[in-house]
Amino acid sequence: MIKKISFIGSGNVASVFAEKFSSVNIDVINIISRNQKTGKELAQKVNAKYYKSIRKLDECDMIFICTNDDNIVKISEELPDVLVAHTSGNTSISSIKGKKRKAVIYPIQSLSKNEKVSFNEIPFCIEASDLETKAKIHELLSKISKNIHTINSSERKLIHMSAVIVSNFSNFCYIMGYEILKEKNISFDLLKPLIQHTAEKNLNREPKKNLTGPAARKDFKTIKEHLALIDNKNYKKIYKIISKTIIDKYEK
Amino acid sequence: MIKKISFIGSGNVASVFAEKFSSVNIDVINIISRNQKTGKELAQKVNAKYYKSIRKLDECDMIFICTNDDNIVKISEELPDVLVAHTSGNTSISSIKGKKRKAVIYPIQSLSKNEKVSFNEIPFCIEASDLETKAKIHELLSKISKNIHTINSSERKLIHMSAVIVSNFSNFCYIMGYEILKEKNISFDLLKPLIQHTAEKNLNREPKKNLTGPAARKDFKTIKEHLALIDNKNYKKIYKIISKTIIDKYEK
Numbered sequence: 001m002i003k004k005i006s007f008i009g010s011g012n013v014a015s016v017f018a019e020k021f022s023s024v025n026i027d028v029i030n031i032i033s034r035n036q037k038t039g040k041e042l043a044q045k046v047n048a049k050y051y052k053s054i055r056k057l058d059e060c061d062m063i064f065i066c067t068n069d070d071n072i073v074k075i076s077e078e079l080p081d082v083l084v085a086h087t088s089g090n091t092s093i094s095s096i097k098g099k100k101r102k103a104v105i106y107p108i109q110s111l112s113k114n115e116k117v118s119f120n121e122i123p124f125c126i127e128a129s130d131l132e133t134k135a136k137i138h139e140l141l142s143k144i145s146k147n148i149h150t151i152n153s154s155e156r157k158l159i160h161m162s163a164v165i166v167s168n169f170s171n172f173c174y175i176m177g178y179e180i181l182k183e184k185n186i187s188f189d190l191l192k193p194l195i196q197h198t199a200e201k202n203l204n205r206e207p208k209k210n211l212t213g214p215a216a217r218k219d220f221k222t223i224k225e226h227l228a229l230i231d232n233k234n235y236k237k238i239y240k241i242i243s244k245t246i247i248d249k250y251e252k
Numbered sequence: 253m254i255k256k257i258s259f260i261g262s263g264n265v266a267s268v269f270a271e272k273f274s275s276v277n278i279d280v281i282n283i284i285s286r287n288q289k290t291g292k293e294l295a296q297k298v299n300a301k302y303y304k305s306i307r308k309l310d311e312c313d314m315i316f317i318c319t320n321d322d323n324i325v326k327i328s329e330e331l332p333d334v335l336v337a338h339t340s341g342n343t344s345i346s347s348i349k350g351k352k353r354k355a356v357i358y359p360i361q362s363l364s365k366n367e368k369v370s371f372n373e374i375p376f377c378i379e380a381s382d383l384e385t386k387a388k389i390h391e392l393l394s395k396i397s398k399n400i401h402t403i404n405s406s407e408r409k410l411i412h413m414s415a416v417i418v419s420n421f422s423n424f425c426y427i428m429g430y431e432i433l434k435e436k437n438i439s440f441d442l443l444k445p446l447i448q449h450t451a452e453k454n455l456n457r458e459p460k461k462n463l464t465g466p467a468a469r470k471d472f473k474t475i476k477e478h479l480a481l482i483d484n485k486n487y488k489k490i491y492k493i494i495s496k497t498i499i500d501k502y503e504k
Contacts, residue, residue: 069471069473069474070473090474090477090478108442108443108445108446109445109446109449110446110449110450110464115453117449121445122445123441123442123445125442149442151438155436155438157477157481158432158433158436158438158481159433159438159442159443161432161478161481161482162428162429162432162433162443163429163443163446164465164466164478165425165428165429165432165491166425166426166428166429166443166446166447166450167443167446167447167450167464167465168463168464168465168466168467168468168498169422169425169490169491169494170421170422170425170426170447170450170451171450171453171454171459171462171463171464172463172494172497172498173417173418173421173422173425174418174422174454174459174462175459175460175463176414176417176418177414177415177417177418177459178458178459178460180410180413180414180417181410181411181414184407184410186403186407186410186411188458188459189375190360190375190377190401190411191360191411191414191415191418191419192454192455193360193361193373193374193375194360194361194362194415194418194419195418195419195422195451195454195455196451196452196455197361197362197369198362198418198419198422198423198451199422199447199448199450199451199452200448200451201367201423202423202426202444202447203444203447203448206430206440207423207426207427207429207430207440208427208430210423210426211420211423211424211427212362212419212420212423213416213419213420214416214420215420216420219321221321221322222321222342225342225409226342226413226416229409229410229413230413234493234496234497234500234501235497237493237497238421238490238493238494238497239417239421241486241489241490241493242421242424242490244486245424245486245487245489245490246420246424248486249486
């Protein structure tokens, strides 16, 4: 059973995980971070020891690498041969080097230090080097979530990409709407009930069935008028290609 | 005071409005619709008379045109000279022809017959030909919403366009995510908490501050890997132009 864990990193993912595990009586032993300020802060919160260098690591059952994707290979090479996991959606489990037991624990949610999310609802993708490790990971995670899925590295990459599309790209749609209105001093508040309702509809019904608007009904006149209203060149391109894709897609 | 109203149209907007007004004791006199089936159904629900032809209209204080945008001019020409309103976001008030008193009542929400939305939260944009008409419209609407805004035709067009972008386009992002996962038999349920959380974050904080992901952090390696994973040519274009726009926008 995994009882003592340590973290490399003190950013959003490390912070959210460390605090959550600490709250369910898993001992957080070390926080290792190049950033002394956030590293020390997090260590204090979870009653762990902060070190700047990996070489100082104390004994533990498992180490989480919660750094930029690009650093995972290098950091894993420097770690002792205990169970090592990373939390990246787009990084293969094989990026963890020279360990007998490895795992990936990827939360499908954008985690942020200063924001509460309901942990029980976060879907977790897990992958492990062997069945025994998988069982251990599953047991550990089940203390914080009821929504655990075994997903291999190539599936996880697709999930990560889809997450970028449904989350970051829809967020960018909100940014475009915000800016178009702001230029004319119109409040973004007017769009908030619509944003919320659009997201909610897709929780209960296949997204295709919820699509409305000028492109879905091939209302070329409105599309043309909208395009004439958009000044920003890139926003115009985005409006055009999404509308065109919808029109082509639902052509009869 | 407006006490007796009639509707041209029996689609989603006409249905939702007629039922809502009827529920607050406004008399719905006529439902006029080329579609006999939905016209009669709606008339029965709100205890109104159904006619196929506009020429049969009974006396009333106000007529709502809830048809396709393209038909507003022609229909308004055939109506008697009472207060006439349309409900279109993208159509000028001047499309209502030959009436002394005209108005626009545009709800910023996608309304659907078979779906409950909380009316009190729907923002309504109103515009009227004169102050007296505006006061009457406001009084009528205040029976069903507390969120009423005076918005002229050119502002309303911008709001309508922004609504298309934040709602239809984000919905299309959900469609892309759904399809990419479906092709590999991965459940869209995995993305639902993220979709909901992304929308909710933007209710409380300016959208720009909520943007995360590979483009926002200029992670070109991940963007390249994602592009290599997308088969659909149009989806690839959409991924590229949105990422490029984000990268250009937040260039430092």
